[in-house]
Amino acid sequence: MKSRTVKVDYLARVEGEGGLLVKIKDNKISEVKLNIFEPPRFFEAFLRGRHFDEVPDITARICGICPVAYQMSSCNAIESAFGVHVDGALRNLRRLLYCGEWIESHVLHVFMLHAPDFLGYQDAIQIAKDHPELVKNALRLKKLGNEIMRVVGGREIHPINVRVGGFYRTPTKEALSALLPELEWAKEMAVEMIRFTAGLSFPDFDHDYEFVSLRHPDEYPVHEGRIVSSKGLDITAAEYNRHFVEEHVPHANALHSLKDGKTPYLCGPLARFNLNFDKLSPLCQKEAESAGVKPPCANQFKSIVVRSIETLFAVEEATKIISGYAPPDKPSVEVVPRSSSGAGCSEAPRGILYHHYKLSDQGMVMDARIVPPTSQNQRMMEYDLRSFVEKNLSLDKEELTLRCEQAVRNYDPCISCATHFLKLQIEQE
Numbered sequence: 001m002k003s004r005t006v007k008v009d010y011l012a013r014v015e016g017e018g019g020l021l022v023k024i025k026d027n028k029i030s031e032v033k034l035n036i037f038e039p040p041r042f043f044e045a046f047l048r049g050r051h052f053d054e055v056p057d058i059t060a061r062i063c064g065i066c067p068v069a070y071q072m073s074s075c076n077a078i079e080s081a082f083g084v085h086v087d088g089a090l091r092n093l094r095r096l097l098y099c100g101e102w103i104e105s106h107v108l109h110v111f112m113l114h115a116p117d118f119l120g121y122q123d124a125i126q127i128a129k130d131h132p133e134l135v136k137n138a139l140r141l142k143k144l145g146n147e148i149m150r151v152v153g154g155r156e157i158h159p160i161n162v163r164v165g166g167f168y169r170t171p172t173k174e175a176l177s178a179l180l181p182e183l184e185w186a187k188e189m190a191v192e193m194i195r196f197t198a199g200l201s202f203p204d205f206d207h208d209y210e211f212v213s214l215r216h217p218d219e220y221p222v223h224e225g226r227i228v229s230s231k232g233l234d235i236t237a238a239e240y241n242r243h244f245v246e247e248h249v250p251h252a253n254a255l256h257s258l259k260d261g262k263t264p265y266l267c268g269p270l271a272r273f274n275l276n277f278d279k280l281s282p283l284c285q286k287e288a289e290s291a292g293v294k295p296p297c298a299n300q301f302k303s304i305v306v307r308s309i310e311t312l313f314a315v316e317e318a319t320k321i322i323s324g325y326a327p328p329d330k331p332s333v334e335v336v337p338r339s340s341s342g343a344g345c346s347e348a349p350r351g352i353l354y355h356h357y358k359l360s361d362q363g364m365v366m367d368a369r370i371v372p373p374t375s376q377n378q379r380m381m382e383y384d385l386r387s388f389v390e391k392n393l394s395l396d397k398e399e400l401t402l403r404c405e406q407a408v409r410n411y412d413p414c415i416s417c418a419t420h421f422l423k424l425q426i427e428q429e
Contacts (some may be wrong), residue, residue: 190311
């Protein structure tokens, strides 16, 4: 019996902790397990017994990279339960805040977490030694995303200005307009970002994914829309539980999500891009076509290019919203609690983020359920790894390990805001 073991104890540039076990028999993969051993965080339990006004601030603490996604999904769910509708300038401000998050998150992933894999560097610090302007511009672009979050959300990390029904205060026209010159620079930088990532070398690795994302009739989906898939699904957030089932697996503390209880699926930038290409701006579509990335794109390694395209979209969208902004009369609409339940969904940088709350007539949270995008993608990550390893059994131990790490980073998994992710062990009989 022949065996070989590839083990990575600490993988940086991914948030969370986990391990991968691959068993090979007769040159075929017999078992793949993505072990997520991050301890439970109990946020859903923390929310029970809390007043609805506290929910956006509590859920924002789940993630330091995408707190806006948690806030928006929670607001969508509670507003749905209470029959509250937010539109006009307040809706646009929410979309603007979300654009800031997409910019900072995508740029962080592309340049700091994922580009080193493609360029053959250990980390972004090593890249900076040889390409200082590249990293300098990336940090400047990320800073712009953080600044949008600060101006609209109250601070760069875990914004404190979001509330059910709108905001606690709204920014002045002058405060937002001050961002426009940097956004003009960012537009050019985002185009360069697309061209840079398009020039990277990608493995031939197409997969038959079922893509799942939001879809909005009038805009590229960010914080609102119906849930659709590439294989015919078209539902509201309220119908989510009828079609998506979470299950516990022995080798992971995180749940696996399956469509109709049996089918793994892919959410995130590649899914949004394929299902909503027609809603991107003409410039985004033009740059995507020039980059050789058009729907249907089924290579997750090219998600780094799609994140760059979405960065350009977020810069353009932010510019449009700020240019047309007129401060609303009030920072929020009236919210009257009632005994009810509601669901909400928005597009975190990594994919759809689902919230559901049951509330009392006093506005207290009776029950809560939160399904993050990384949890929804976990089963598909295992499928990708199985397929990728099977196609690359001829690689030596070191190269196969690096490629598996890169395949995981395609998903930009956000497991627990920790810093280590993958332990890879291969047993061959």
